[in-house]
Amino acid sequence: MKAMILAAGKGTRVRPITYTIPKPMIPILQKPVMEFLLELLRQHGFTQVMVNVSHLADEIESYFRDGQRFGVEIGYSFEGRIVDGKLVGEALGSAGGLRRIQDFYPFFDDTFVVLCGDALIDLDLTAAVKLHKQRGAIATIITKNVPRELVSSYGVVVTDDDGRIRSFQEKPRVEDALGTAINTGIYIFEPEVINYVPSNQVFDIGSELFPKLVEINAPFYAAAMDFQWVDIGKVPDYWHAIRGVLRGEIQNVPIPGKEVKPGVYTGLNVSANWDQIDVTGPVYVGAMTRIEDGAKITGPSMIGPSCYICSGATVDNSVVFEYSRLGPGVRLVDKLVFGRYCVDKNGSTIDVQAAALDWLITDARQIPPRKDPEERQAIEELLGNGDP
Numbered sequence: 485m486k487a488m489i490l491a492a493g494k495g496t497r498v499r500p501i502t503y504t505i506p507k508p509m510i511p512i513l514q515k516p517v518m519e520f521l522l523e524l525l526r527q528h529g530f531t532q533v534m535v536n537v538s539h540l541a542d543e544i545e546s547y548f549r550d551g552q553r554f555g556v557e558i559g560y561s562f563e564g565r566i567v568d569g570k571l572v573g574e575a576l577g578s579a580g581g582l583r584r585i586q587d588f589y590p591f592f593d594d595t596f597v598v599l600c601g602d603a604l605i606d607l608d609l610t611a612a613v614k615l616h617k618q619r620g621a622i623a624t625i626i627t628k629n630v631p632r633e634l635v636s637s638y639g640v641v642v643t644d645d646d647g648r649i650r651s652f653q654e655k656p657r658v659e660d661a662l663g664t665a666i667n668t669g670i671y672i673f674e675p676e677v678i679n680y681v682p683s684n685q686v687f688d689i690g691s692e693l694f695p696k697l698v699e700i701n702a703p704f705y706a707a708a709m710d711f712q713w714v715d716i717g718k719v720p721d722y723w724h725a726i727r728g729v730l731r732g733e734i735q736n737v738p739i740p741g742k743e744v745k746p747g748v749y750t751g752l753n754v755s756a757n758w759d760q761i762d763v764t765g766p767v768y769v770g771a772m773t774r775i776e777d778g779a780k781i782t783g784p785s786m787i788g789p790s791c792y793i794c795s796g797a798t799v800d801n802s803v804v805f806e807y808s809r810l811g812p813g814v815r816l817v818d819k820l821v822f823g824r825y826c827v828d829k830n831g832s833t834i835d836v837q838a839a840a841l842d843w844l845i846t847d848a849r850q851i852p853p854r855k856d857p858e859e860r861q862a863i864e865e866l867l868g869n870g871d872p
Contacts, residue, residue, distance in 0.1 A: 485594070488581075489599050490598065506537075512725060600670070607626060624706070626671070630664055635658060635661040652698075745765075756775040769787045797814045808847070
């Protein structure tokens with residue numbers, strides 16, 4: 485069976501991570517989120533997978549290649565052009581990407597699944613496709629009910645008693661919401677649905693194709709299913725996903741590495757004397773990371789590979805990406821460190837280089853200049869590293 489993963493977006497709501505990492509490649513404890521999607525597809529017999537790519541396309545293609553090491557076949561549809569010798573992404577929208585593939589050569593010749601490349605899911609795709617076919621649907625949206633107070637963050641799908649879709653509400657106010665079933669970005673289509681997408685233009689599934697299907701009264705249904713869905717559309721979502729994995733709350737996503745003490749997992753060759761480090765799990769530490777005596781690590785926290793955590797530094801409820809060095813006395817509380825950026829759990833970002841903080845939080849592969857104690861204290865206060 486065939487499937488498509490939508491992977492062409494720029495991921496603007498997950499910046500700064502997506503400055504250098506496309507959303508499908510965002511790591512969940514060192515494993516890209518798209519890899520989990522491929523595993524799910526393979527489990528349910530979807531072994532031919534098209535992926536539309538645009539922003540940082542090389543990152544995706546060079547990692548997944550033809551898919552054989554993941555047990556599937558993968559083809560890529562690049563959306564963009566070459567300008568001055570460089571690839572420039574120009575995404576066609578989720579539906580436009582489908583149409584481009586079909587216009588190239590009719591790949592979608594039977595019922596197929598479309599997944600957004602930025603979510604962890606454990607959906608029973610086999611059962612979902614069976615329901616889609618039983619209803620004689622041309623298109624099915626997999627929906628999930630969320631608490632009413634959260635509907636303003638999602639697209640609400642409004643159906644009749646038979647599950648047929650009648651309208652949509654995009655991020656409605658709580659008091660205006662006509663339901664709590666939200667669009668998860670998981671779709672099941674028949675090939676003829678692509679006939680409603682114009683060729684060679686930007687066209688979106690949610691905001692353009694779906695209203696068209698409602699307008700013509702097509703057999704268009706919602707399937708409300710009970711499954712785990714962890715969206716990684718924004719920095720706070722990513723934060724919660726990492727915490728959920730470390731706490732064992734997300735199914736089918738085990739913590740990698742070995743458990744060196746209760747709740748503390750490490751990759752290969754981590755340099756740490758755990759008897760001299762104040763550590764409270766759950767914590768994951770990537771391979772070839774050095775943690776000096778006197779550091780404090782409080783979970784749920786993730787420290788990526790090849791990092792350097794100096795004596796006296798604190799990592800508390802935080803996420804630290806690879807090759808990050810935290811200087812002596814740095815207190816990261818509710819923070820995400822990614823390259824030259826320090827982000828709080830709500831998504832507010834400090835550019836540590838522009839703010840002249842790159843001696844405090846820097847690349848582990850270089851030695852930062854020393855600073856006097858008064859300047860150190862002033863910059864720590866700027867970072868918000870005071871007592872929580």
